Amino acid sequence: MMVVPGHGCRVWRHGNKIRVENIDGKPIFVSDGVRAWDFTGRSDRPLVGLPDRVIYLGPGQFLLHRRTTAEWTGNDFAQPVGDVEVAEFAGRHCWTVQLAPPEGKPYPLRIWVDVDSGQMLGYLVEEVGEGSQFVDLAVGETLDEGLFV
Incomplete structure (x- = not known):
């Protein structure tokens, strides 16, 4: 699917x-x-x-x-370039790091991961300005089970 x-x-x-x-x-x-x-x-x-x-x-x-554990052990945006830093992103306390590009791709990928939930909140290829991120984020709210059926 x-x-x-x-x-x-x-x-x-x-x-x-x-x-x-x-x-x-x-x-x-x-x-x-x-x-x-x-x-x-x-x-x-x-x-x-x-x-x-x-x-x-x-x-x-x-x-x-x-991503699965196996996906983090390869070379497709899985290996850090530099140190993990602490930052605020989307109003949340996050870790951010650049990940090395796989062979054939020219630029690293920066990710932001929410410290409390472990959810990736955004990513960006800074050299070209391409990425995606959560906006208007709410973490820890009660959700109606009907959303998932």
């Missing part, structure tokens, strides 16, 4: 449960942690599958998909 969110979306996450909507409120992707629904085709008949079989592509992909 491939989910390709466009520019600007709303995201709710609670553990392995996630809901992604277009800005207009139409669902793009929903998972209750056991099943996943892809609404990018026919919204009245979403594709249904297992969450671990979902591939995110496009803007915001690094924010919507938590």
Whole structure:
């Protein structure tokens, strides 16, 4: 299942449960942690599958998909360049670091990770100004379980 969110979306996450909507409120992707629904085709008949079989592509992909341990051991934006620094980002206390690019890509990727939740809040290729980030962020709020079904 491939989910390709466009520019600007709303995201709710609670553990392995996630809901992604277009800005207009139409669902793009929903998972209750056991099943996943892809609404990018026919919204009245979403594709249904297992969450671990979902591939995110496009803007915001690094924010919507938590990387596995195996993905952090490779060389695709996985190795730090320099020290991890403390910074405020999106109104949250974060760690930030640049990650070395894989062979064939010219620039490193800077990421910001929320200290309290471990959620990546933003990333940026500073040399070209390309990236994505959460805005209007709320952490720790109670969420309606109906968001994820």
